[in-house]
Amino acid sequence: MQFCEVENKGYPKNFREYTSIFQQALKQEIEELKKDVGGRGLKYYKGNLLFSSSKQFVYRFLNDSIPNIPDDTPIDTFIDNRHLNGQIVSTDIEGINISLEENMGDIIPEITIKTSRSKLPELLLDKFNKINSGEVAVNKESCMKLFSSEKSEKIDNSISSLNLHKYKYQPNSEQAKAILQSLTKEVTFIWGPPGTGKTWSLSIILDQLVNSNKKVLLTSHTNLAIDEILLKYTESLSDDEIIEDGKIIRYGTPTKKNPKFDKLILENIVQKKAEEKNKQIQLIEKKIKSLETDLTKYQNQNIIDILVELEIVKNNRLQTENEISKLQRSIHELNDANDRIEDTINKKSNI
Structure with missing residues (x-):
């Protein structure tokens, strides 16, 4: 293995010249690819479900002859005369991986795919057009360093x-x-x-x-x-x-x-995080309910304690009032007795 840095040859001179060269090359490639009419379908057999999520289902088809189709190329697929949008995930010497928008079961007996090989170059050309128009922002300085037009x-x-x-x-x-x-x-x-x-x-x-x-x-x-x-x-x-x-x-x-x-996988990570958060939420909700129950018990107990204490105070007050009444009667009786004694003393003094 070797590593190297590409030397600056002084050509092209700026970012716009680079994009112009890329655009010209893409147009030539698109023109050549469109000469190969992609109307014919490619058939594959016995595809096994390799990976699945809520949005995509990837099937692997083994085959001796694999077409030269770039990864992520959009395709039209036909299964039992039913049309589904799909995408080429990858190809290798043993087979092809195809992503579908629906779950077609664990095994697909037969699939026909049709693709436009010019689709990805057309998307890339459109991206360059948007970059030049300013619709899409890029780090031009880093791009120039990548091609050694500026020193790294x-x-x-x-x-x-x-x-x-x-x-x-x-x-x-x-x-x-x-x-x-x-x-x-x-x-x-x-x-x-x-x-x-x-x-x-x-x-x-x-x-x-x-x-x-x-x-x-x-x-x-x-x-x-x-x-x-x-x-x-x-x-x-x-x-x-x-x-x-x-x-x-x-x-x-x-x-x-x-x-x-x-x-x-992003979707699986989000799902796992959501499950963890849901568990935390459930624990928090359970704790809140427990605290609310304790608070209700505490409030109810406080009310009961206050009522009991109030009743005790009422009883004490009534008892005190009764004692005061008894004392008042006793005082009154003592005053009457004192008056009688004074009358008796006065009468004896007059004799």
Whole structure:
């Protein structure tokens, strides 16, 4: 494996010239593709359900002859004379993966697909038109650095040294050099024929960036390449915490059937998070009901205690009033007795 930076040849001179060249090339490609009339249908047999979600159902069809159709190409599919919109997920030497908008069961006995091979180039050409008109914004400076029309600078990065001994796959000196440069330069190209460790090196780069709390966008012109890197990356993890936390998102449709990939699908992550939140909500609601019950009991108990205390006060007041009444009667009786005594004394004094 080798790595390199493309030198600036001074051509094209600016971003607009680059887009103009791309647009011209796309128009030529579209013109050639449209000469191949795609009216004929391609038949495949015995497709097995590979992956499913609420929005897409991916079937794998084994076949010796696979058409040269780019990933993500929209297609028309026909199953038992029924038309369904579909998409090419990926193709390989053994078969083809097709995404459908409806669940057609675990096995599809026969499917016919029709496609316009010019569809994706037309979409790309339209995107370039929108970029030139200003309708779509792009980072032109980064684009120019990608094509070496502007110098790629060294970036400030805390990843200045690497501990590569923790990985199951031990990169050689050239691979380690490429990995380090990828983490310290704005743009790096890693090149090598099959079997030279590109995928493993990319998985290590991915791991280093994730461990440094960087946000990473991993893209490729094929879905299979994305899944190969993700598979090697997940295999290198010491634990699945980052996967379980939903921090790795596989946008789109996986080409492989792997339990770990199920945890990377955005829809599944959202569903898991929703289930966790629902459980938390249920626990909170249960706690609220418990507190409301306790509060009601407390309020009711307070009312009862107040009524009892009030009754006691009433009884005490009545008892006190009775005692006062008795005292008043006693005083009155004593006053009467005192009056009688005084009368008796006065009478005796007069004699």
